[in-house]
Amino acid sequence: WSSDVCSSDLYSGYESLSTMAGEMTDPQRAVPRVLLIALPMVTAIYVLPTAAALASVGRWDAWGSDGPITLVQVAEALGGRVLAVAMMAGALASNLALYGAYLASGARTTFAMAQAGVLPRPFRSVHPRFGTPHGSILIAAAVHAALVALPFEALLVMDVFLFVMTYLLILGAVVADRKSTRLN
Numbered sequence: 001w002s003s004d005v006c007s008s009d010l011y012s013g014y015e016s017l018s019t020m021a022g023e024m025t026d027p028q029r030a031v032p033r034v035l036l037i038a039l040p041m042v043t044a045i046y047v048l049p050t051a052a053a054l055a056s057v058g059r060w061d062a063w064g065s066d067g068p069i070t071l072v073q074v075a076e077a078l079g080g081r082v083l084a085v086a087m088m089a090g091a092l093a094s095n096l097a098l099y100g101a102y103l104a105s106g107a108r109t110t111f112a113m114a115q116a117g118v119l120p121r122p123f124r125s126v127h128p129r130f131g132t133p134h135g136s137i138l139i140a141a142a143v144h145a146a147l148v149a150l151p152f153e154a155l156l157v158m159d160v161f162l163f164v165m166t167y168l169l170i171l172g173a174v175v176a177d178r179k180s181t182r183l184n
Helices: 007-011 014-023 027-056 071-115 134-147 152-183
Strands: none
Touching (some): 014 071
16 A cells, blocks of 8 residues: 555645636536535545544654555554555545546636637537537547656656646736736
8 A cells, every 4th residue: 555645636626616617507606605615625534534643643754655654554554454445545536536627627728719719620519418518528538648658757747837837827817917907
């Protein structure tokens, strides 16, 4: 049991809420309600097990994915093999859900860009029954499938670079918007 739950998952995905609003029936009402429910739940899911582990196992400074103590080992010390398997299953489910959210969020962004004429027509295709941008989802899934062949370190560097570029573009858009607002 050498796997670990990634602590960066703690509050990942919330930046995708605005992008995913296009998938919701009433986002102005739904998003605040979901946040009021989800944030305390997420906090409890992290704080309660961590407090129990600190109280029983201790040695928090030795916890980490590269050892000497992983969170799965902490779970095993607390509840045996059953809790260790549950911790692994929870980590897997969490990461799959996070991946699904990012895939859907990216698909909504490329769909909007295609509607604006910036990306090719296949990104614009919408599922007739569900209204989801399935063209963008399928293209993103194909790109992700191709990227699986790359080493993890290369994917990590690409991910960080693209996140930095995204935030630089957001900053540039905010600055441009502020300038245009002042000029008008």
